[in-house]
Amino acid sequence: MIRHFKTARLQNSDQTDPAVTKAVEKLLAEVAEGGDRAVRELSIRFDELDRDSYRLSDAEIAACVDGLSKQERHDLDFAQEQVGNFARLQRETMTDLEVETLPGVVLGHKNVPIENVGCYVPGGKYPLLASAHMTVLTAKVAGCKRVITCAPPFKGEIAQKIVAAQHLAGADEIYCLGGVQAIAAMGYGTETIKPVDMLAGPGNAYVAEAKRLLFGKVGIDLFAGPTETLVIADETVDGEICATDLLGQAEHGTNSPAVMITNSEKLARDTLEQIDRLLQILPTAEIAAKAWQDYGEIIVCDTLEEMVQEGDRIASEHVQVMTSDPDYFLENMTNYGALFLGERTNVAFGDKVIGTNHTLPTLKAARYTGGLWVGKFLKTCTYQRILTDEASAKIGAYGSRLCHMEGFIGHAEQANIRVRRFGGRNIGYGAAVDG
Secondary structure, eight states, X not given: OOEEEEOOSOOOOSSOOHHHHHHHHHHHHHHHHHHHHHHHHHHHHHHOOOOSOOBOOHHHHHHHHHTSOHHHHHHHHHHHHHHHHHHHHHHHHOOOEEEEEETTEEEEEEEEEOSEEEXXXXXXXXXXXXXXXXXXXXXXXXXXXXXXXXXXXXXXXXOHHHHHHHHHHTOSEEEOOOHHHHHHHHHHOOSSSOOOSXXXXXXXXXXXXXXXXXXXXXXXXXXXXXXXXXXXXXXXXOHHHHHHHHHHHHTTOTTOOEEEEESOHHHHHHHHHHHHHHTTTOTTHHHHHHHHXXXXXXXXXXXXXXXXXXXXXXXXXXXXXXXXOHHHHHHHOOOOSEEEESTTOOHHHHHHTSSSOOOOOOTTGGGTOOOOOGGGGEEEEEEEEEOSHHHHHHHHHHHHHHHHHHTOHHHHHHHHHHHHHHHOOOOOTTOOOOO
């Protein structure tokens, strides 16, 4: 039996606030029409940053990199090495293909990098420099020729650590731009910014809506909502570690769901007590407490099957599994952004350093997609060739009849002319080839 030990007061909707949509549409139109002038006006209005050019110079970038302490540089290099290594290993799994499927018929595909990519790195509330590794570095490993980046100023100044991370990840152009104006500038292009073909990276509700509205004109990585975490645990762990992992993600924002599934009421009670204790000492408790109050849940199940069922129903962005047999959930769960198996790992490792990508599906999108990875920056494009007259005539005969079944006579003639020329058959114009 499934029962709720603590129920969320609110639920995030996958519907965009109409007021946000209207505001974003207006801002996008301003940039589309006004170009660089509009970008400057919006940057002054929203970020209080006035520059002749929002692209950072080589000297400004170098100053950001040089401003890192020795330990900060070492840690950034380590994190980017992990992300890059895993992305390269993933890329190696994506092989080109060419095969002769019938005598004289060759089919194939090539994995082609997207040429121009724009990466957004949020930096308003927290300077999320890890997003530079996850987007820029992954795109460069994929082979994208031009990768540009935008990040807002942090506390009125260039976000130095973000810029350093962007540069070390391989960004080709770096802009000190935030919000909708950054997304619009990359998506539409301006007099000084060449438009991109794809947008990637997280952001607030306005950034997410700007990407959604631009989808189709450009590609995007994911439709993003608030960060989500799910802890699946049994009596093999204690309430302190469960509470720590729940609150560690709840601090992202006041609308970040933090959910626990367990088969132990004792652990559920212990976790609630530990959450109350930790909220007295956590520096970000104001945010985490609100998220836990409104979006926190604890669900108690009787069986592992019920735990899997609830996990798949929730389809969380992050799933931390701390049970006696974590592999049971790896083998049986189907709806999740990323799994973190065993108490030795956790979501923060994935967010910052372990090597997997932290841009993951939210709002139940894990039912139909995985997260950002090197393959998102590649187009798998097919090709075909026919090597012999016999093969062309054979495929042509089938194609002619199949086109007639659909009523496409012009299509049928594309097949028929090959049957005439390469098969030596006298096929009347617009007729179907006899079997």
